[in-house]
Amino acid sequence: MRTVQLLLFASRALGRSNPGSAETCGLRPSTPFDSGPVCFPGPEYLSGQCQNGGDCASPRPHAWTRSSPCFQSAESEDRFCVFTDAAFADGRGISLVTTAQRANHVATAPAFTNPELTKHLNQDLVQTVPARHEVREIPGKGMGVVATAPIPRGALILANTASILVDYRAYHTLPTAHYTDLQTHAAAHLPPAHRAALLNLSSHNPRTNPPADPADISGILATNIFDIDFDTDIDIDIDIDLDLDPEDEEKEEESPTFAALFPAIARLNHACRPNADYRFDHAALAQSVRAARDIVPGEEITVSYIDAVRPRAARVRRLKRGWGFECDCALCVLEGGRQREADERVGLIGEVKGVLGDWAWHGAGGEGTGMAELLVGLFEMERLWTVMHEAYALAALEFNAVGERWRAVKYARLAVEWGIPMVGDEDEDVEDMRELAGDPRGHWSWMRRVRNRDALAK
Numbered sequence: 423m424r425t426v427q428l429l430l431f432a433s434r435a436l437g438r439s440n441p442g443s444a445e446t447c448g449l450r451p452s453t454p455f456d457s458g459p460v461c462f463p464g465p466e467y468l469s470g471q472c473q474n475g476g477d478c479a480s481p482r483p484h485a486w487t488r489s490s491p492c493f494q495s496a497e498s499e500d501r502f503c504v505f506t507d508a509a510f511a512d513g514r515g516i517s518l519v520t521t522a523q524r525a526n527h528v529a530t531a532p533a534f535t536n537p538e539l540t541k542h543l544n545q546d547l548v549q550t551v552p553a554r555h556e557v558r559e560i561p562g563k564g565m566g567v568v569a570t571a572p573i574p575r576g577a578l579i580l581a582n583t584a585s586i587l588v589d590y591r592a593y594h595t596l597p598t599a600h601y602t603d604l605q606t607h608a609a610a611h612l613p614p615a616h617r618a619a620l621l622n623l624s625s626h627n628p629r630t631n632p633p634a635d636p637a638d639i640s641g642i643l644a645t646n647i648f649d650i651d652f653d654t655d656i657d658i659d660i661d662i663d664l665d666l667d668p669e670d671e672e673k674e675e676e677s678p679t680f681a682a683l684f685p686a687i688a689r690l691n692h693a694c695r696p697n698a699d700y701r702f703d704h705a706a707l708a709q710s711v712r713a714a715r716d717i718v719p720g721e722e723i724t725v726s727y728i729d730a731v732r733p734r735a736a737r738v739r740r741l742k743r744g745w746g747f748e749c750d751c752a753l754c755v756l757e758g759g760r761q762r763e764a765d766e767r768v769g770l771i772g773e774v775k776g777v778l779g780d781w782a783w784h785g786a787g788g789e790g791t792g793m794a795e796l797l798v799g800l801f802e803m804e805r806l807w808t809v810m811h812e813a814y815a816l817a818a819l820e821f822n823a824v825g826e827r828w829r830a831v832k833y834a835r836l837a838v839e840w841g842i843p844m845v846g847d848e849d850e851d852v853e854d855m856r857e858l859a860g861d862p863r864g865h866w867s868w869m870r871r872v873r874n875r876d877a878l879a880k
């Protein structure tokens with residue numbers, strides 16, 4: 423791949439061309455702010471059309487409008503460039519920092535060709551429906567998002583297509599100066615209003631006023647990014663070797679593909695027991711935030727930046743290390759006995775989940791169903807609204823596994839009802855619960871514990 427690119431590079435006259443004119447193919451040199459539409463030799467994307475340096479028409483309605491600068495990794499064959507599509511999502515734009523191969527894979531996402539998918543997202547720049555929230559100064563926290571009208575559980579609060587996606591391999595294999603430069607260009611290539619929204623975000627670093635220097639962009643990204651994993655929906659070779667501390671219990675750090683910036687969503691502050699949650703839609707390349715419970719006007723809308731079902735000390739440590747603040751959310755400021763109770767509940771949740779998840783365990787004498795109801799109660803006491811569906815699902819399986827089908831159906835229905843807004847209608851656990859609710863006796867869990875007991879008795 424790299425050889426082909428270098429040949430193309432050497433064989434072409436490297437002039438600027440205007441966006442929208444007939445494109446020519448070939449990679450451009452790493453000069454800042456070099457512009458012009460460029461095609462790449464990627465088999466899935468170009469199907470031979472643009473290879474060997476021939477002139478080509480854009481293979482889809484809008485191709486990358488800019489694709490520079492580039493930096494060659496000293497550690498691998500990878501060459502990282504900035505890929506911008508200024509026309510993405512009705513002119514909002516999107517910039518990627520990645521290799522040509524990955525950029526072309528990402529470009530296969532339906533959002534690039536189906537404007538319907540992104541039409542009503544991004545209300546932060548072009549508002550078409552009345553907002554039920556506003557960005558406001560929160561005492562002691564900087565800016566935050568506050569409800570201005572009642573928001574019912576499950577309602578969509580905010581949605582953004584990705585503004586910037588940075589390939590994690592760039593962070594791991596390029597020198598800081600190079601990926602900083604790429605990130606600066608990724609922001610600079612976006613349309614002006616979009617770029618201004620990014621530059622307005624908060625950063626751990628002290629800021630200068632626009633035009634911001636490269637350190638500002640990096641600070642803004644470091645402070646506001648979400649990890650996005652592309653391996654399930656878009657088939658990209660994941661070849662990241664993260665040096666993870668074996669002690670590290672963070673699920674979030676397993677192997678994200680991209681760091682992504684969603685400016686409106688980045689305004690949401692953290693709470694260990696949040697009232698909203700976010701999820702990524704691969705088809706739309708969009709992150710959406712929904713209410714995990716009913717939210718009343720005047721309430722701050724919060725999400726959790728971490729897996730917060732862990733003791734206070736671990737939560738505080740993780741947030742300090744990852745985001746640089748001391749958590750002072752309602753849960754973290756509980757004192758004395760109540761703090762101890764909360765930590766003990768978290769410990770018990772882990773223990774109960776461990777037992778119920780073990781299908782080799784036989785759970786004699788209603789022990790399993792008792793634990794399942796305890797789990798639901800613990801989730802309620804801990805106000806874990808964003809993951810209530812998990813407790814309901816475990817309870818549904820447990821009741822079904824001992825043949826108590828009506829209670830199994832009740833919990834399965836609750837799991838579906840609470841799961842849809844948080845993880846989506848097509849989530850496989852939601853689908854599994856829908857099947858259980860519809861036909862408990864036909865479900866894989868039916869009488870599962872009883873069969874275990876019978877097998878033991880033989």
Ligand SMILES: [Zn+2]
Nearest residue numbers: 694749751754
């Ligand atoms: Zn907290």
